[in-house]
Amino acid sequence: MGKFTTLYQHGTLALLVPGLLKGTLTMGNLLKHGDTGIGTGEGLDGELIILDGKPYQVDSNGNVNLVSDSFIMPFANIHYAQYSPLVELENVGQDELEKQIISLTHAANTFFSIKITGSFSNVKTRAVKKSVPPFHTLAETARNQSIFTRDQVEGTLISYYSPELFDGAAVAGFHNHFLADDHRFGGHLLDFHLDKGEVSYQLFDTFEQHLPVSNSEYMSHDFSRDNIANDIHNAEG
């Protein structure tokens, strides 16, 4: 297993659907598997983006906080960054950008990460408000999300692409988080326009899926009654 060709994932998107939102991994342990990533805290406590080994949380007030090693999470992705330049782009919307990336990488059947640094406009993000036990479902919790917008912002986008076959474990397609260079804006990206940016990418041949086997609520849950694909794409779209 190559250090730079492995994407580590703790938890699954599917376990968020019925509200299995307990934090089952600490940030300190997550950071043993990489220096770049995304995730969410216990009870969907904000949106995480990890850059150069530093874990930032965008909370539901829109504040960007550094989180401690003891911060716990039900779901996160992380890897060791070794991006290669892919393309420089100007004036392109999200859908067109994602199409171009698939076309340039020919990598739709594996996992990869995209990093974009540059100038963005019409950026719309969300951050979910932390809920407390007994946790609600993903659909209910996502109704308590805050939406933030910025017309013009310099920043960094971190995206993970997952093949359709792994929808449910991950979000099939692109899962994009954002952090502004001024650390005053960020979150889970709902929409954006790239004015000008450097697009780099990193291909993975290994997807290391870690499951919260010590959590009895996870282990005893009956997933057959959850509408996983539908609820994920409504909440994460």
Add this chain to the structure above:
Amino acid sequence: MGKFTTLYQHGTLALLVPGLLKGTLTMGNLLKHGDTGIGTGEGLDGELIILDGKPYQVDSNGNVNLVSDSFIMPFANIHYAQYSPLVELENVGQDELEKQIISLTHAANTFFSIKITGSFSNVKTRAVKKSVPPFHTLAETARNQSIFTRDQVEGTLISYYSPELFDGAAVAGFHNHFLADDHRFGGHLLDFHLDKGEVSYQLFDTFEQHLPVSNSEYMSHDFSRDNIANDIHNAEG
């Protein structure tokens, strides 16, 4: 990632469905990830079972062969064995046995392995006949399988259980291979009765999915047209 809590998988069941049967990993490389496993060769060349680091192939003539480090595979599972005793059972059919295992382990939401050593009856196995390029689909190739039966046989069953969420990447539920103690019978288990045996199990918290990213046919294939779940359960059931 714990040595004894990780299940390594090369390839996916889904890539077999449209006939992406090229060997993309050598046995020598697979054995760097464990000493116990199952798999198939290029072109679905027989059924593999790895015990104590020794890779056996049951070919379509029913012969059991040791394969070399250069043997190539499109799909395999492997792990480092550290089984714990689960239960001793007598006179139980496959369906009832699998129900008891789920009930005893409470592990339906993670990956685990089962090893059973003992006396089996009414054992039915299959081994697929190797096909050559251009490869046919899994459904077409599986029509060329040989079926073998034994009324009474002492042997070892190796099984991997995968959660429903990962159906398509793996076979959801149990995937059972068998090798007789006399090395004169084995293959992919289609049916069996356990007369008396020791059932042991090993829980995994990590599923390490390795994909054949250097294989251009895999990377360029359009999986959206394949009926993956249906064809897997017809061929692997």
